[in-house]
């Protein structure tokens with residue numbers, strides 16, 4: 480049986496952060512339609528299950544990830560119904576990982592206990608910083624103490640698998656400014672840390688300010704110094720830097736995200752969600768497809784509730800499905816994606832495993848030449864049947880992957 484994962488997107492937040500380009504809408508708590516959204520996600524799931532048919536029984540699901548938006552705003556009973564429906568229909572491994580993203584402003588001990596009661600066993604908390612000025616700059620609703628309280632609450636509720644997000648390389652931030660914050664988070668019991676550089680995306684408030692030259696930006700050198708300082712510090716605390724942006728106590732890696740980087744299928748549900756599924760079991764000539772759901776929450780809920788069970792991923796009659804786009808992925812496209820994602824891992828890209836899984840040749844003559852060139856420049860290591868980017872060249876990983884396309 481092939482391994483697969485499930486992603487569920489929850490699209491509401493109490494505020495829209497100025498750097499955020501995720502599908503998320505500002506809403507007051509009482510206005511969030513938790514019940515109706517759960518009905519829509521369950522209807523979408525039932526319709527997609529009918530489309531995939533027996534193929535669904537040939538998968539062993541290793542994880543569910545509820546992301547957003549702010550899923551800690553989803554009423555427990557509603558989220559519980561969704562998780563139960565998935566458990567009724569899908570085959571999960573015994574220790575399947577069930578993660579919910581939470582914001583400190585909506586994570587209390589009672590809420591964390593309630594999440595545990597519906598089978599959630601891992602929390603990912605959007606800390607972002609432990610400096611009040613930085614949190615204000617990032618437009619976050621919590622302060623440093625709020626983040627600490629939320630992590631304490633999660634621990635008190637019994638969560639031993641806890642992840643936190645940090646944003647570093649903020650304008651005028653010293654290159655080692657995030658180290659004491661990372662240290663404090665580890666003292667609070669975090670077993671996993673995701674550390675991202677602040678990126679300025681078009682269409683966001685920060686994007687607009689940057690376009691008008693009104694947002695100071697960290698320069699590349701400072702960002703690289705911050706990356707290397709964080710790497711050395713967090714590893715010295717016993718966590719492994721297992722992916723470019725992620726650290727974990729050994730054994731506490733995010734199985735869900737490792738699934739993305741290894742090229743596992745992910746059945747995606749919810750407003751604006753992207754999914755990836757292999758369709759050869761249904762005689763589809765392409766190796767896989769990527770689909771995207773409707774991004775406007777109200778339209779998504781309407782179309783999901785009226786979605787026709789068994790309807791193809793994309794249908795001529797758009798009223799029959801909540802999918803708004805589908806991209807066919809042939810074998811070579813999947814190889815490129817696997818290289819790009821696999822090289823982000825400390826363990827690298829398993830060439831033999833990918834070739835066996837995708838049934839396409841990976842080591843072509845051109846690629847062999849490109850690998851030799853990257854190896855000679857110290858940007859790639861070839862060992863056993865793996866290609867791996869040495870850590871001191873991780874900041875060049877996208878360019879290295881592109882060379883192998």
Ligand code: SF4
Pocket residue numbers: 491492494495496499500501503547548549582605
């Ligand atoms: S809380 Fe997260 S998803 Fe919501 S607006 Fe902020 S960054 Fe985006």
